[in-house]
Amino acid sequence: METEVQQNQAQQETDPTPESAVKHLLSFALMIGLTLVAFAAVMLEVVPAGMVIPFILVLAVIQVFLQLFTFMHLDLKNNRMTVTFVMMGLIIGAICAVALFVLG
Amino acid sequence: MATLVILIVFALFLTAIWTGGYDKQLLNRFRSHWLWDWITTVDHKKIGILYLIGGAFFFIIGGIEALLIRIQLLVPNNDFMVGDTFNELLSMHGTTMIFFVAMPLLFALMNVAVPLQIGARDVAFPFLNSLGFWLFLAGGILMNLSWIFGNAPDAGWTNYVPIASNEFSPGTGIDYYVLGLQISGIGTTMGGINFLVTIINMRAPGMSLLRMPMFTWTSFVASSLILFGFPPLTAGLFLVMFERLFGANFFDVAMGGNPVIWQHLFWIFGHPEVYIVILPAFGVMSDVISNFSKKRLFGYTSMVFATILIGFLGFMVWAHHMFTVGMGPVANSIFAVATMAIAVPTGIKVFNWLFTMWGGKIRFTTAMLWAVGFIPTFVMGGVTGVMLASPPADYQYHDSYFVVAHFHYVLIGGTVFGIFAGLYYWWPKMFGHKLGETLGKWHFGLFFIGFHLTFFIQHFIGLYGMPRRHFTYQPEDGLTTLNQISTVGAFFMAAGTIVWLINIIKSARSAIPAGNDPWDGRTLEWAISSPAPEYNFAQLPQVRSLDAFWFEKMEGNKKMIPAEPLGPIHMPSSTHWPFIMTIGFFISGLGFVFRSLEVGVLGLILVFLTMFIRSFEQDHGYHIELDEIEKTEKGANA
Amino acid sequence: MSAQVEHKGTQAHLPPHPEKATMESRNKVLGFWFLIGAETVLFACLFGTYLALKDSTMGGPSTEELYQIPMVALATFILLTSSLTSVLGVLGIHRNNIKQVKLWFWVTVVLGAAFLGLEIYEFFEYVHEGHTFTSSAFGSAFYTLVGTHGSHVLFGITWIFCLLIQLSRRGLNMETAPKLYVASLYWHFVDVVWVFIFTVVYLMGKVG
Missing domain, CATH: 1.20.5 (Single alpha-helices involved in coiled-coils or other helix-helix interfaces)
Incomplete structure (x- = not known):
């Protein structure tokens, strides 16, 4: 088991791209944005009536994919x-x- | 009051333990007892045997329930088991056979064979493996306690509301069903996750996905079905529990509810469930047929593809159990077409088995007899399934004995025959000796004849109009002789089962060592001793092909080429926490059944406490040292 | 004889991605993803039940009248932020910086508790309006769906809290790091479910 860790360590120490907080902060900003847009679309009635529900569902799906592929490291x-x-x-x-x- | 007593006793226990007021010597005698070894084991091979014992135990109970049903139906207007009792019998028979027999016995085979077939030393989560087993046992025992305390579940294994709601089923009956199944279901879900991770992450070097034996592939797809199929049941059971216990209104039309929601949730689970119980049986068939035809499986890639397709389509067909509920012709048609589509990949599998046998050197061992008996039987069940898949026709078949005949043909002809085949096949790997062949053939013969006698007739009983779940019929219905033949068959099956039990005992008594590879096997599990050593493989093998062991044999090697040097092997420690946690769940379940919120919550507190303690535990297992490995390997090769 | 082996608590050098470094940690992560898959289906069933029953108000307040959107918006931003802070905690793990890990996961727990407090207050308001668990099919479905999410939040903050205790006692090592990673996966999943809840329950409820 120890050798496995050392092997992986060696591999990652030669990996030159460390993780940065900026990518996550950007994702976060996008998520806040999407949420704001969704709330606004409903509360301020800026989207035509029949379109609102599909619109906010699409926003939700986009936000979920953001969560999966950035925050959850997928x-x-x-x-x-x-x-x-x-x-x-x-x-x-x-x-x-x-x-x-x-x-x- | 009860809660107070329990809490006081609890507090006294804890005080006694913490002040050292217990007998260390007695505790040591407990710890070295073989029973403690089995209660605390995390070894997949032992857990497989535990599942076998549990499943076999409930098989006897479910079988007795079936016999009682058939005796009641021997003559018209019989008064042997009527009314509520009959409803309890049929409900418990179905629930027991599916949840406490078929699934555990398949888990037994999966536990015994899958890690060995992929060249692993255990499953990914040995602790969860143990917990899954104890939870299954607790759920099964909880539900069957209803026989002792009175008022067993009596709304069918499908438990439809509103008959399962408080108004029509007051008392504890349905609550036993809900809690027993919920607890057991948690265990099953854990098992599913365990096998998924094991198969994905822990294969031996060189074993790509497309070099895995078919039993492992079908276990993999079945585990995916468990993963996604059990949550709807979990959700549905919670809804029924909340309605019965806490006054929620999901299914009560008067409060705005809709009973069909339960039906959807149950069958979104229920249909994948039947694929969960059939796919591993298909896997056994593939392994057994190819082994005893001395030929590699015909069309391996198409078998894998068909398995995945069956798994995927299995989620799209559930409403074929609900054609008569009133969803309308559009919905009915969609589900009908999807249902008929599943016949295609299944057909591919059947033809591949036949083509495997064609031109092979066939040995009719008992395992092979079960496999060969399975093919026509399961196909018969499959074709009546296609008949049922047509909604207009189903309006006639629905709730008649025709349906009963269909599902027993696929469940017994498929799952049960598959389990028996797997047991006869892997028995030597589990216990070191084979099951007797002569008694095995008697087992097969009696059971096979009995099965067809009982259930072939039932197609006609159904077509002549007898509804299912009815405790009697009239003399002028013309059903008497047919029902009697059906009952006779049930006794043949009972006789066959008794022969099986005698076979188990007799074979254990004579215990003729079977050796590593009694069947001239093709897959990795036959490359190690029987029974397998604690660590499975002294050195993880290098896999060079599908049918990994057979490939090495054809290359002239007696053993697998090792993929790593010999070294100390790290094993997980035994633990008593799964057992304690299960006691917590059991207490909670019992509490909720008897509508005592306090006891229910107390049990859950015990569960969470155990999780907390376990999280802080620092037992990282132990090592088996080189000298012990070498001694074991020498002994095995002697 | 086989010996019991106690591994050392701390490791001098934690690998950059401890959750991938050993078979055990990879198994834990993969197993947890599968659990997330199962829970997705579980929540989907509760969503379906809610959608089927949300109009059965039995004369009580409807979704348009009942839902308090400003409070929900605040709760949403709190939970979203806690999701960010948990990922910053994981970043701390990847940088082997135990202070960063502790700080951000503590913030996550506090934000989670705030969310829960807000939600309980919201439920009290609804109960005052006559919208209870037993008042109608809508009520039962609403509280089951949102309540199940809330109990997941409660479990999450308890779990992370316990892990923070383990972290203080034993440090950041190959044993504690994967556990925190898995807990943060859970926490993100809980936020994902909330994204669907605020969309499907509250926003769709307001639209009517």
């Missing part, structure tokens, strides 16, 4: 299995929610 290259399962969870979740809404 990346498409090395975590293919994880990404697949998370997407499957979202899809099956969407099916459940929509089915219960429509058929319930």
